Amino acid sequence: MSERNGEVRIGVYICHCGVNIAATVDVRAVAEYAATLPGVVVARDYKYMCSDPGQEMIQQDIRDHQLNRVVVAACSPSLHERTFRNAVERAGLNPFFFQMVNIREHDSWVHSDREAATEKAKDLVRAAVMRVYFHKPLERRRVPVNPDVLVVGGGIAGIHAALTVANSGKRVYLVEREPTIGGHMAQFDKTFPTLDCAACILTPKMSAVKEHPNITLWTYSEVVSVDGSVGDYRVVVKRKPRYVREDLCVGCLQCIEACVFKEAKFDDEFNLGLSKRKPIYIPFPQATPKVVVIDPEACIQLRTGKCKKACLEACAERGAIDFEQKETYEEIHVGSIIIATGFQTFDPRRMPQYGYGKYPNVYTTLEVERLVNASGPTGGQVVTRDGRVPESVGIILCVGSRDERTNRWCSRVCCMTSLKLAHLIKEHTGAEVFIFYIDMRAAGKGYEEFYQRVLNEGVHFVRGRVAEITDWAMDPSEEGKLIARVEDTNTGFVRRIPLDMVVLAVGLEPQFDALNVQRLFGIGCSMDGFFLERHPKLAPSPTYTDGIFIAGVCQGPKDIPDSVMQAGYAAAEAIALADTGFFELEPNTAYIIAEECSGCKTCIPLCPYQAITFNEEKKKAFVNEVLCKGCGTCVAACPSGSIKQNLFEDEEIFSEIEGVLAYA
Amino acid sequence: MPDKPKVAFYWCASCGGCEESIVDLAEDILEVAQAVDIVFWPVALDFKRKDVEAMPDGSILATMVNGSIRTSEQEEMAHLLRRKSQILIAYGSCAHMGGVPSLANQFSREQILRYVYEEAPTVVNEQKVRPQPRHQYDGTALTLPEFRGLARSLDQVVEVDYYLPGCPPTPKLLKQAVLTLLSGELPPRGTVLAPDVALCDQCPRKETKPTDLQISEFKRPHWTQIDPEKCFLAQGVVCMGPATRSGCEAQCIQGNMPCTGCFGPTSRVRDQGAKILSALASPISAREPEEIEKILSGIPDPVGTFYRYSLAKSLLRAKVTR
Numbered sequence: 001m002s003e004r005n006g007e008v009r010i011g012v013y014i015c016h017c018g019v020n021i022a023a024t025v026d027v028r029a030v031a032e033y034a035a036t037l038p039g040v041v042v043a044r045d046y047k048y049m050c051s052d053p054g055q056e057m058i059q060q061d062i063r064d065h066q067l068n069r070v071v072v073a074a075c076s077p078s079l080h081e082r083t084f085r086n087a088v089e090r091a092g093l094n095p096f097f098f099q100m101v102n103i104r105e106h107d108s109w110v111h112s113d114r115e116a117a118t119e120k121a122k123d124l125v126r127a128a129v130m131r132v133y134f135h136k137p138l139e140r141r142r143v144p145v146n147p148d149v150l151v152v153g154g155g156i157a158g159i160h161a162a163l164t165v166a167n168s169g170k171r172v173y174l175v176e177r178e179p180t181i182g183g184h185m186a187q188f189d190k191t192f193p194t195l196d197c198a199a200c201i202l203t204p205k206m207s208a209v210k211e212h213p214n215i216t217l218w219t220y221s222e223v224v225s226v227d228g229s230v231g232d233y234r235v236v237v238k239r240k241p242r243y244v245r246e247d248l249c250v251g252c253l254q255c256i257e258a259c260v261f262k263e264a265k266f267d268d269e270f271n272l273g274l275s276k277r278k279p280i281y282i283p284f285p286q287a288t289p290k291v292v293v294i295d296p297e298a299c300i301q302l303r304t305g306k307c308k309k310a311c312l313e314a315c316a317e318r319g320a321i322d323f324e325q326k327e328t329y330e331e332i333h334v335g336s337i338i339i340a341t342g343f344q345t346f347d348p349r350r351m352p353q354y355g356y357g358k359y360p361n362v363y364t365t366l367e368v369e370r371l372v373n374a375s376g377p378t379g380g381q382v383v384t385r386d387g388r389v390p391e392s393v394g395i396i397l398c399v400g401s402r403d404e405r406t407n408r409w410c411s412r413v414c415c416m417t418s419l420k421l422a423h424l425i426k427e428h429t430g431a432e433v434f435i436f437y438i439d440m441r442a443a444g445k446g447y448e449e450f451y452q453r454v455l456n457e458g459v460h461f462v463r464g465r466v467a468e469i470t471d472w473a474m475d476p477s478e479e480g481k482l483i484a485r486v487e488d489t490n491t492g493f494v495r496r497i498p499l500d501m502v503v504l505a506v507g508l509e510p511q512f513d514a515l516n517v518q519r520l521f522g523i524g525c526s527m528d529g530f531f532l533e534r535h536p537k538l539a540p541s542p543t544y545t546d547g548i549f550i551a552g553v554c555q556g557p558k559d560i561p562d563s564v565m566q567a568g569y570a571a572a573e574a575i576a577l578a579d580t581g582f583f584e585l586e587p588n589t590a591y592i593i594a595e596e597c598s599g600c601k602t603c604i605p606l607c608p609y610q611a612i613t614f615n616e617e618k619k620k621a622f623v624n625e626v627l628c629k630g631c632g633t634c635v636a637a638c639p640s641g642s643i644k645q646n647l648f649e650d651e652e653i654f655s656e657i658e659g660v661l662a663y664a
Numbered sequence: 665m666p667d668k669p670k671v672a673f674y675w676c677a678s679c680g681g682c683e684e685s686i687v688d689l690a691e692d693i694l695e696v697a698q699a700v701d702i703v704f705w706p707v708a709l710d711f712k713r714k715d716v717e718a719m720p721d722g723s724i725l726a727t728m729v730n731g732s733i734r735t736s737e738q739e740e741m742a743h744l745l746r747r748k749s750q751i752l753i754a755y756g757s758c759a760h761m762g763g764v765p766s767l768a769n770q771f772s773r774e775q776i777l778r779y780v781y782e783e784a785p786t787v788v789n790e791q792k793v794r795p796q797p798r799h800q801y802d803g804t805a806l807t808l809p810e811f812r813g814l815a816r817s818l819d820q821v822v823e824v825d826y827y828l829p830g831c832p833p834t835p836k837l838l839k840q841a842v843l844t845l846l847s848g849e850l851p852p853r854g855t856v857l858a859p860d861v862a863l864c865d866q867c868p869r870k871e872t873k874p875t876d877l878q879i880s881e882f883k884r885p886h887w888t889q890i891d892p893e894k895c896f897l898a899q900g901v902v903c904m905g906p907a908t909r910s911g912c913e914a915q916c917i918q919g920n921m922p923c924t925g926c927f928g929p930t931s932r933v934r935d936q937g938a939k940i941l942s943a944l945a946s947p948i949s950a951r952e953p954e955e956i957e958k959i960l961s962g963i964p965d966p967v968g969t970f971y972r973y974s975l976a977k978s979l980l981r982a983k984v985t986r
Contacts, residue, residue, distance in 0.1 A: 595861070596860065596861055596930070596932065597861075597865075598861050598862035598863065598864040598865035598905075598906065598910070599864055599865060599870060600862060600864035600873065600905070600906035600943075601873055601874070601875050601877070602877075602906055602943040602946075604875045604876075605875060605876045605877065605946070605947065606946050614875055619865075619870065636942055637942045637943050637946060638939075638943075639862060639906035639907035639933075639939045639940055639942075639943040640861065640862035640906065640907065640909075640929070640930045640932065640933065640939075641929070641930055641931075641932030641933040641939065642861075642862075642930070642932065650932070650934075
C-alpha cells in the first residue's frame, strides 16, 4: 500500500467534547494508545476539537509533521465531518484523507462503564486508522441547481415560504391537496396572545400568493412522484378534477345557489361538520383560489349522470362547469423542495373516557374555533349542539399529548389555545370557564402576560388530569349536565364539576399519510412520526436529503410564529442554494469498472435513483455519478465485484472491520 | 532427456474428474509429454511417495494438485510436494476452493463418521465399528490416515502459486497454463488462470436477460422444461453465472443446464455465495414474508446451491456444531 500512496503519516485527535466524551472515555489513554498504531505520527487529545484552536492544532501538525492522513475521534460525522474536512483542506491536504470516528453518540453517550467505553474508543480509533491508510484523494463534483422551488402544503408555513422565495425572484410551485390554501390557520378565529383575527392576517397573504407573478398555485393537487436529486428534482403533480374550470370560474357562486339541492345536506369539512354544504361548494368565502369545487361523492350528475344540471345553466355564460374534467398530470423541474404538509389533530375518540362522539356537548378546540368565529356555522354564537348558551364550560388540556397511552410529546400550542378560547368563550357567553391542566406552559413573547390576563378574568384553573366525563348525575344540581370527575391536585380533593360544554384541547399529530410523504420525498422521520430535520438545533429545517427542507408542524408541533420563522428559514436555504447556482456532491459515488463488468444487469433495477443504465452497444452497465447518491446498494449486489464505491472500497471496509475486531 | 522440466500431478480428496480432464487433452497430451517429464502421477504412472521424497527440494518445476485436503496423509503430501516444487498449482474446484467435499463442513467429524459408518441406509454395521488411525492385527500395527475435522482448500494448508479453476478445468485452460509455465513469463503469484470477468460476459443467452428481472418462483432444473434460448434466471432457474468467473466457454449453458459456479468468484469477490445471494434476493417479486418464504422454498439447499464449490474458502467456511 505504502508503495502506492507513498509514506503514510497519520495524525489522530481525540476530542473531549467538554465532558460529553471525557467523562466516560479516558481520552488521554485513547490518544496514547493511538500513538502506538502503525503509521500514526502524532496523537493528541483536546477539549474541543471543533473549535478554532482545535482545528488550528490539526493544521499546525499537518505542516510540522508532514501528516497526510487525519483521524478525529469526536461526535457524529453528520455534525462535524464537513468541519474537519474543510480544516484539513485548508492545510493543503485532500479533504478525503480524513476519517471521523464517532466516540460520542456511539460510545460515551450510550455507555457508563468508563473502562469498557475507553476500550471501545480504542477499537473504533484503530479501525479508522487502519481504514484511512487506504484513503485516496477524491474530488467533489458540482451539479448545477435549477433555481425553481417546489413548496408542498399551503398552510401558513407553505404560504410564507412560497412568498419569501417568490419575492426573491425565483419561480415557485405551491401544491396544496385541498381546494384552497390556508390550512389550519384559516379555521382559527383569533390568534394568541394578541387576539388579532386569524383571517385578517392570513387572507392577505393568501391573495398575495394568488396574485404573485412568480407563484404557480396548484390547489386540489398532490405530488405523486419525485425523481432526481438536489439541483434537479423531477416532480409529477396530480391535479384532481374539481369539475370546474379554474380559468373560467370567477367565484360568483351562482352555481351553488342554483344547485338542485335546495338544502345543504353534506358535512362541511371546513366547519368540521358543524354546518352543511351542497355538492357544489366553496370551502369558505375567502378561499384561494376563489373557485368552486364539486364533490363527486355527493353530486347527482357525477354519481348517476341524471341531474338536470341547474349549476351548468347558472354558469352557461362562462361555461366553467365541466363534468367531463379528468385528472391531469404536470411534470415540473425544481432545484429544491420545501415540505410544509402540516398536521392532523388528535382524534379524541381514542380516549373514550372523555365521551367525544357520545355526548353531543363535548367538542374539540378546533370545533370551538369555528363556533366562536363570526363567519362560522353559528355566526359566532357559542351555543351547544342542543341549542343552549352554556353557563359553564370546561377545557381539558393534554388530550392526546404528554400521555404514555397516546402521544408522549407536548403539542406546545394547546395551553395557549385554551387560554385564548377561555377568554373568547367568557367574552361571548359570560360562562364560568374551568381549565383542567397538568402544567401551564406559556413560554413565548407575551404568552405569560396573556396567561396572567386570563387568570385575572376569573377563569378557574384546576390542576389535575380529568378522569372522565359522564352524564350520570349524583344529585339534582348535576341533572342535564356533563360532569368532569377530576382530582384537584392542588387541594387534594376529588371533585365533580358540572358543565354544559366540554372542550378537549386535542394535540397535534403527524398527518395520516406522513409516512407516504416521507417515502415519496426520501426523507426521514423521528420516532414520533414527524419529519426529521438534519440537526435538532443547528439545522432544524434541512433534511438528510440535500435540497429538501421542512417547515411548520410537519417537523414537530409549533405555533404560528414558529412555523413562520421556520418557513422563512427554509425559504432562505432554498434561495441560498438557488443563488449559489451549484451544489457540491459528496464524492462517495459508485463506479463500474467496464472491463470487469459482465453485463449481468443485476445492479440496474436495484438503484433507487435510476443512476445505472445498460449500454446496449458495449453490453455493460454504467453509473451516472451525478445521479448516484452513494447508497452502496449496487456495490454490494454486483455479483462479480465489478462496482466500486469511493470511500467504501473493499480494502477500506475490510481494514476497518479488521481494525475494529483486532484485539489490542 | 534430463533437461526437460519436471512436472507432477497429484490427487487429494477428489472424484477423479480432474485426472480425467488431463487425459481429455487427447492428442495434445503428446505435445505436453514431449515438452516435460512427468515425474509423479499416481493415477497413471507407478511412482511411490518415497520416490518423491528422494527428489531434491525444488526439483519439480510445477505440481498440479487436485482435490481438497481432508486427511492427514493429504496434508503430508501437500507439504511434501510443496517442498519439492517450484510452482504449486491448485488444480480444479476442490483444490481451489474446497469443492464439493467441503460441503461436508456443514457437519462435524462425528456426524459424518456416524452417518457414513452407522446410519446410512446401505450400511449394515451392528458392532458400530469405525476405522481407527491405529490398529493391532496379528502383532502388526496397521495405520490409516487421520480424518480431519474440516475439508480445506489447498491454500489453506500450503502456499499455492496459481489456481486452475473448474470442476474440472477445461483441457484448453490446462494447455494454456502449461504453455504459460513453459514460456517462463509467469503471471503474478496467486493468479487464477482464467478470465476475471463473470460468465454472463460469455453467455450465449446474455441478450435475453431482462433489466428488470422479477422472480416469482425458483424452479429446479429437473422440475421444468428449460427454454434453450432464454436466460436461466429469467426462467426462475438459479444460475450462478453472474457470480462466477468465466473461462469455461459456457459449456453447461450450451448443454441447457445452468451454471453451478465451479469456476469460483472473480478476484474481486471474497464470498461467491453471498454475492449471488445479494443478487438474487432483490428480484424476488413478493413483498410479504409468507410469499417470500414460498418462493425461497424453491431452493431447498441454499448452501449446496450457492456454495457448491466454495464453502471451505467462503466467509462461512464451516458450520460449528456444539
